[in-house]
Amino acid sequence: MTSYQAPDASTIDKILDHAHFDAQGLVAAIAQSAEADGAVLMMAWMNREALRETLATGKVCYYSRSRQQLWRKGETSGQRQELVSARLDCDGDAVLLLVRQTGVACHTGRRSCFYHEVVPEGLRDTEAPRISPEALYAKHV
Amino acid sequence: MTSYQAPDASTIDKILDHAHFDAQGLVAAIAQSAEADGAVLMMAWMNREALRETLATGKVCYYSRSRQQLWRKGETSGQRQELVSARLDCDGDAVLLLVRQTGVACHTGRRSCFYHEVVPEGLRDTEAPRISPEALYAKHV
Numbered sequence: 001m002t003s004y005q006a007p008d009a010s011t012i013d014k015i016l017d018h019a020h021f022d023a024q025g026l027v028a029a030i031a032q033s034a035e036a037d038g039a040v041l042m043m044a045w046m047n048r049e050a051l052r053e054t055l056a057t058g059k060v061c062y063y064s065r066s067r068q069q070l071w072r073k074g075e076t077s078g079q080r081q082e083l084v085s086a087r088l089d090c091d092g093d094a095v096l097l098l099v100r101q102t103g104v105a106c107h108t109g110r111r112s113c114f115y116h117e118v119v120p121e122g123l124r125d126t127e128a129p130r131i132s133p134e135a136l137y138a139k140h141v
Numbered sequence: 142m143t144s145y146q147a148p149d150a151s152t153i154d155k156i157l158d159h160a161h162f163d164a165q166g167l168v169a170a171i172a173q174s175a176e177a178d179g180a181v182l183m184m185a186w187m188n189r190e191a192l193r194e195t196l197a198t199g200k201v202c203y204y205s206r207s208r209q210q211l212w213r214k215g216e217t218s219g220q221r222q223e224l225v226s227a228r229l230d231c232d233g234d235a236v237l238l239l240v241r242q243t244g245v246a247c248h249t250g251r252r253s254c255f256y257h258e259v260v261p262e263g264l265r266d267t268e269a270p271r272i273s274p275e276a277l278y279a280k281h282v
Contacts, residue, residue, distance in 0.1 A: 005261045015264055018257065028184055030171055038179025043169055043235040055259055087267065088257040090247050094184040096255040106231050114237040116159065116229040118196055120146045123156055126228065 004058045004083040012055050016048055020092040027051065028094040029062060033101055034084040041081075041105035042113040044071070051095065058083045060097055077136045079103040104130055145199045145224040153196050157189055161233040168192065169235040170203060174242055175225040182222075182246035183254040185212070192236065199224040201238055218277045220244040245271055 007015065019027050025048065031041045044062040046054065050070055053061040060081035064071040074080030081099040088095050106113040109129030116123045148156065160168050166189065172182040185203040187195065191211055194202040201222035205212040215221030222240040229236050247254040250270030257264045 004259075007259065007261050007263065011261070011263050015259060018264060028169060030181060030184060032179075032181055038173075038181075040171060040173055040179075040181065040237050043171060043230065086259040087255040088259075088264065089184065089254040090249050090251075090256070091254075092257075094255075096181050108231050110231075113230040113232075114228040114235070115231070116233075118145075118148065118156060118227040118229075120148050120152070122148065122152050123159060123229065 002084065004085060006056055006058055009056065012052055015055065015088075016052060018088060018092050019048070019051060019095070021048060022093065024065075026063060026065075027092070029060075029097060030094065031060065031081055031097045031099050031101070031105060034098040039112050040114055041099070041101055041111065046095065054083060054097070055086060060099055074102060077103075077107070079105065079136065081105070104136075107133060107136070109133055109136055143225065145226060147197055147199055150197065153193055156196065156229075157193060159229060159233050160189070160192060160236070162189060163234065165206075167204060167206075168233070170201075170238060171235065172201065172222055172238045172240050172242070172246060175239040180253050181255055182240070182242055182252065187236065195224060195238070196227060201240055215243060218244075218248070220246065220277070222246070245277075248274060248277070250274055250277055 026045045029046045030043050033039045047063040050061045050063040060073045062071040080102045085098040104111050109131040110127050115126045117126045167186045170187045171184050174180045188204040191202045191204040201214045203212040221243045226239040245252050250272040251268050256267045258267045
């Protein structure tokens, strides 16, 4: 598995100019595990500053719409995402992040946020929590 | 690989009640190849009707924000997506679709829309088109 190599600041600026931020100044960000199974872990949002920080540091930083601030993934929970590769889509309004995930991506303690699978009977969980939310955030209680 | 089995109409209604559509009535929809490499193919949007149709038929139907209408993937290009599994995320505002993709997902003729990879020099294409956009949409010219 290759490692992410950050462009310099001026090159990052040019890359950011290729991203099409929406009316709220955001692009969609999809995190996919760089492990062989390629599990999609979560979807969140990035503003220009979050994408700049992610591309400059190789540590994934989202923008929290509810808290209206940068959200350095794992800063609170320790469940960090190390960037392996970042890819803009054809129209620049979404970015795919291949990441090495420390622990779990989901605040429920599951590896992936996409665990409510549609089955004939309704929704079924595809996985159980690996850690309790209480344990994930215990150090901040 | 398992096949998708559609719930009945009343069960689909209950599932739709678990989705959290945004102020525009949309959820984000991520299509991932059900092939072994798990390539993320594209990201688009679904309104309630598009998600209902997708879950009822097993054929992926998005909502086109630019055209403001249902977008039955492949109806124009022939590049259809057959649903293998659909999964809502923890807070219900995004859905992951595992799909069997006929041909290519991207309107540029590439398999995936996420082909602009960040490298130290800027952006580099990860893949070349497999078919020209002109050929993709030729029957409608």
